[in-house]
Amino acid sequence: MIRITRREYFNAAHRLYNDKWSAEKNFEVFGPCSRLHGHNWELYVTVEGEVNEETGFVMDLKKLKDLVKETIISKVDHTYLNEDVDFLKGILPSTENFAIAIWNILQPILRDTYGVQLYEVKLQETENHYAQYYGPK
Template identity: 40%
Template sequence: MYEVRVNTDFAAAHFLRDYNGKCERLHGHNYKVYVHVKGSVLNEGGMLLDFSKLKDGLKQVTGKLDHTNLNDIQWFDQNPSAERIAFYIYSALIEILPELKKTDGKQPWLYAVDVFETDTNRARYTCD
């Protein structure tokens, strides 16, 4: 099995409803995002997937989140947790790059999206 990963970052504000702590107040993060693609078949060029294609798609998705209040984005239903952000990025990437939707497990598929709020706090969404 092969795996490739690209990453980017974005800055955004949010607050969490029903948290009962300081994160209920508006605050911001410099998010780091890592996306992982897996597959067992390489293309004619010996690559699983062109890095630039994946990176361009990721930047397109995170560009819509950068320097926003994530609570203003209807998709998050006023509760943009790191877990929901990871799933949002996964879903948006699949729309942009539908060929990365898992089919047979051999062709490249978008396997995981990691969202770091800090260097030590990560949420991950996977498609096994």
């Protein structure tokens, strides 16, 4: 078993805000992130599997790049995550929830179409923090 990772970049804004709470409680919990703000995000998608003897690949990285760009990046780049992204509707777009949502889109496609296992979705929001998701346990 071997793993390979593709990295992509995108820009998106979000607001950490729970509509069930007051503005004061939101600021208490989320601080300045309770206001609209943006990030230069980095997305790392790692797949694992056996190396194909004919290609030397676990998965063709161009196909992985195209899949991630089509299913994720094209839908989130230069958007307001709270309102513009269908797969985040009704979900507080924290880094953790966002990474899980990305996993839920990519995993069945990678498994069923490409025969590889999604190992990890790493979503970096700032230079100081990121979320890593390895799927449901």
